[in-house]
Amino acid sequence: MTRVAAAAEPSLAISQGFYVPPPNAIADVVVRHLEIDPTSRHLVVGSIGSGKTTQLLVATEALNALPDMCAVYIDVSRKQDLVKLRPGCLVALAGLALLDSLEGLVEPSPHPVWFKHWALGYTKDPRAYDEDDDYGVQVDGVVTPPRADWHEIAATQVERLAEFAEAMRASGRHFVVLFDSLDRTTNRGAFTQLVDQDIAALRRCEIGVVLIGPIRSLEGFGRLEVDRFDKLHVQGPIDVAQDDAGRAFMFQVLRARVDEVMLADHEALAIVAASGGVLRDLISLAKAAGEEAYLHGSDAIAMAHVEAAIDTFGRSMMVGLHKAEVDTLKHLRDGGGFVWTTDDDLSLLATRRVLEYPRRREQFSVHPTIVPLLDQKAG
């Protein structure tokens, strides 16, 4: 059961050959767009556990297979505390990655060192005279040039990054950076500021960008963030209830990891249905069913093990639900629909208790594992 690891690094599943391309894979779409316009900017938005990171990793690999591309995947949260986002973070991270990729391709110059100092900080003697410091006083002229979109980021550093990107192009390759994890940020203001400033600056440097952003970007004022990008890609759960291709895809994801001796088709399809089309939940449920089988001394997963796994999963998902939320879920389950208006509604979506299928007529559904539990009393 080591092959079914819900919280393992997605890169592990790819390197082990478990990746199954979903229908209309975002990775393919993004790569095609960047082939045509390597400086284009792409925002990827989607629910938790829907496979966004995997798509970004696959896109990175596909871009690097092209002779005129140099793509770098950056898990922002591994390099930057997402609670402390500020303008310039993405420019700095892109620059550091670009300098790594340029190793040996550029003439020796102090600019990379100065850029790294700006990005990562440095120590200096506060009493030492610094020739870089500008002691002059700026006197404005009559003509006031328009402010750059990235005015909160040091202009000199943006110009240096543009210079590094130009060096990469001179070597015959366009630089593309793929930023992961920014969907987890809850600091709306900081994220908006980051998108406003950094994406504009990266555009100035003619660097292609793919960024995973928060689901909030799709509603209300968040639309302004979407407008900063050339293309929006929505990665929702796979429709396993009404779409045969979607169901077949999820089934193949399981099959790539578990053979039919361990998990027969009937049980596998029950897990697919219970997952609601959320990839991570599919893997979690399969893992839990496998553990149930193991603990009961069985070499194969029976329907009883699947049912126990689904029940436990649903009960876990209901932890923390308030009465009003349960009422909303019952209303949706009973065909009353779901309108996304309040923060509580957004919370139901963010926690996957409500699933949104962008391409389906009935766009919202209650997560299948909690449907049978909604009427149960405390126990």
Add this chain to the structure above:
Amino acid sequence: MPGVTAADLGELAVRVVESVSPNPWFVLMVEGHAAEVASGLQEEISALVVPIGPPARRVSVASSREFARVARDHALGVLIVTTSPAFTPTEWANVDVNRSQFQRDGATVLVLEEDAAEQLENTAPNLASWIGGSIWRLVGVRALSAAETEQRLVVLRQRAGLSDDEVVRRSESGRLPPDPEFAEWLTLLGRGDLLVGRS
């Protein structure tokens, strides 16, 4: 609201130890005495894990930063975590935002009071998606009935192809592999004394 599935410490310890995939996460919901429960769980797990592997550790954290440091310093082995009252919903939100910093190879078990578990589920949806269905409610330790013990022993005998006497003999002569299943087997036979000092 339906309650989460119940488990006693022994059952949860087996689930944690047998969970072989990288970075598995568990939540054990308790009604008070989280530190004592965590200590009991550490003992149960320590009796089952391979003695030459990394030991099960138990920590109490007051902030997301402290939690991240512990996760980074102890990437291997079972980590049992309780939270202090200072660990507010804001701290859970910080854990959620920086979830990648909490990726470990070993299992992580959060022993939480019900309100803390609710805060986690509602303010840390990304972490909750790692946990998935692995939330359990602690029930008092109860001894297995004679029938349940025999049922489990049948499973262990079939799986290993060994008899009870053979397992005891091998343990006494130091030839029994340090697998969790054999530790469980000896415990069920009432020969937990043979586990002491095994290495």
